[in-house]
Amino acid sequence: MTLLSFNNVDLSFRRYCGLLKVREMPVLSRIGFAVKRGEVVALIGASGGGKSLIAHALFGILPPNAQIRGDIHFDGLRVDESTRPALLGRRMALVPQSISHLDPMARCFQQLRWAARRAGLKADDAALMAVLAQFGLDADAARAFPHHLSGGMARRMLMAIATVGDPDLIVADEPTSGLDDDNAARILSKLKSLAANGKGVLLITHSLATALAYADSVCLVRNGTVAGEERAEAFEDCGERLRSDYARALWQALPHNGFRVNGDA
Numbered sequence: 644m645t646l647l648s649f650n651n652v653d654l655s656f657r658r659y660c661g662l663l664k665v666r667e668m669p670v671l672s673r674i675g676f677a678v679k680r681g682e683v684v685a686l687i688g689a690s691g692g693g694k695s696l697i698a699h700a701l702f703g704i705l706p707p708n709a710q711i712r713g714d715i716h717f718d719g720l721r722v723d724e725s726t727r728p729a730l731l732g733r734r735m736a737l738v739p740q741s742i743s744h745l746d747p748m749a750r751c752f753q754q755l756r757w758a759a760r761r762a763g764l765k766a767d768d769a770a771l772m773a774v775l776a777q778f779g780l781d782a783d784a785a786r787a788f789p790h791h792l793s794g795g796m797a798r799r800m801l802m803a804i805a806t807v808g809d810p811d812l813i814v815a816d817e818p819t820s821g822l823d824d825d826n827a828a829r830i831l832s833k834l835k836s837l838a839a840n841g842k843g844v845l846l847i848t849h850s851l852a853t854a855l856a857y858a859d860s861v862c863l864v865r866n867g868t869v870a871g872e873e874r875a876e877a878f879e880d881c882g883e884r885l886r887s888d889y890a891r892a893l894w895q896a897l898p899h900n901g902f903r904v905n906g907d908a
């Protein structure tokens with residue numbers, strides 16, 4: 644069953660040139676993809692391609708000069724200013740790319756408690772500590788203010804905060820950046836197991852290798868548009884089963900495919 648769908652979503656930023664002239668800078672064009680329950684969909688693409696903006700459009704955290712058109716649906720409901728508040732934290736949660744989304748003025752455990760409360764959960768402290776333990780975070784991390792955490796610990800704290808409310812959809816924006824291999828695997832396995840338990844997961848990453856190890860399907864984002872949608876299992880051999888040229892080029896550029904460019908032998 645489809646949990647999240649983007650249909651023909653366009654996004655532009657208004658910029659003032661001079662005093663009165665306003666220019667529209669398009670950044671996303673005709674974005675369309677879907678996430679079903681039980682699957683991990685990876686949004687992948689190079690830096691600056693528009694992946695985070697797609698997540699920000701869903702969660703309503705675009706800057707005020709952003710102009711958005713098109714349809715975003717969550718579980719059959721159109722997502723807009725009126726419907727979004729009831730969804731945030733309860734039905735869908737974001738693991739933001741930047742760890743600066745943690746509140747610098749509150750201890751981490753307090754922020755976890757707020758997230759649980761926002762989701763309508765009456766979790767006691769022991770249950771919240773168990774959530775932290777899933778991400779390798781202990782009582783010291785719980786007591787800490789965000790600036791006392793390492794980058795990797797802060798990222799794991801963001802995962803704990805996003806998942807504590809048991810949302811139906813998790814959007815994880817580069818959730819493993821700055822993590823060592825073990826902690827990265829822990830986060831990605833957790834996302835995969837959430838999907839295996841009927842949740843939907845949108846994994847945003849610049850790494851095709853990461854996407855292929857954990858995702859069921861891959862949506863390629865390039866220059867603000869969807870340059871291809873592929874099943875993860877189509878990335879095999881020489882990529883004959885891939886539908887888009889861009890996917891084939893990325894696949895052939897991976898180290899174990901010999902860094903071939905444009906299909907060169």
Ligand SMILES: Nc1ncnc2c1ncn2[C@@H]1O[C@H](COP(=O)(O)OP(=O)(O)OP(=O)(O)O)[C@@H](O)[C@H]1O
Nearest residue numbers: 656670689690691692693694695696697706740849
């Ligand atoms: N507030 C803004 N005003 C104008 N342009 C913006 C704004 N925010 C982002 N952009 C532009 O939109 C484009 C897409 O940015 P976005 O952060 O979504 O990329 P990304 O694919 O997530 O990249 P990365 O992998 O580096 O995180 C970039 O070219 C960026 O410069």
Ligand code: NI
Nearest residue numbers: 694695696740
């Ligand atoms: Ni990003």
